[in-house]
Amino acid sequence: MQEMMIMGWEEARPLAYPIRLTVFVHEQQVPEELELDDDDPTAWHAVVFKDGQAIATGRLLGNGKIGRLAVLRPYRGQGVGSDLLETLVRYGERQNIKKFFLHAQTSAIHFYEQLGFKAIGPVFNEAGIDHIKMVLEPA
Numbered sequence: 577m578q579e580m581m582i583m584g585w586e587e588a589r590p591l592a593y594p595i596r597l598t599v600f601v602h603e604q605q606v607p608e609e610l611e612l613d614d615d616d617p618t619a620w621h622a623v624v625f626k627d628g629q630a631i632a633t634g635r636l637l638g639n640g641k642i643g644r645l646a647v648l649r650p651y652r653g654q655g656v657g658s659d660l661l662e663t664l665v666r667y668g669e670r671q672n673i674k675k676f677f678l679h680a681q682t683s684a685i686h687f688y689e690q691l692g693f694k695a696i697g698p699v700f701n702e703a704g705i706d707h708i709k710m711v712l713e714p715a
Contacts, residue, residue, distance in 0.1 A: 578656070579626055580663055586652045588621035592633035592644075599646035606703040615643075620671075620684075624656055632656045636664045638671070642678040662690055669714060679707040 593612070600606040615637055624632035624647075634645040642664050647657045665676055679702055680688050684694055693710040700707055 580622055581625070582585065582622050582667055582686045584664070585616045585621060586622055588633070591623045591630040592621050595630060595633045595646050595648060596644055598648060604705065606705070610703050613635050620638065620667060622667070624660055624706055634664055635658050635667050640668060640673045642676055658685065658691060663714065665714060674713065676712040678710055680710045682706040682708055685710070692703065699701050
């Protein structure tokens, strides 16, 4: 059974940060000092739970930027990331956000395209990984 909650950073940090540390710092070699930033305290954080354990996370900023999407390895390929992203968009729409964007790792472009995001602009390097800006304007 899967459950998802959206919360502020104070509540989300002990749940979300270990996931982000595992995925971004340990798996993808992002420098740990880049992982936490000044946007965390102002963002809405979604955390996905399975059998009471936090397994995935992502955040949404008030300007429509979605980021820090991370799913623990054993739960990838099961729709967790899609559910997480769709929940963040629906939540943002309720906050009157009309346009969403994110910086997608180039290896994940197809994943985001399947959910309606469109790539714009050139590829750029962020934390040592190639990314591209993608946007979504829900109907």
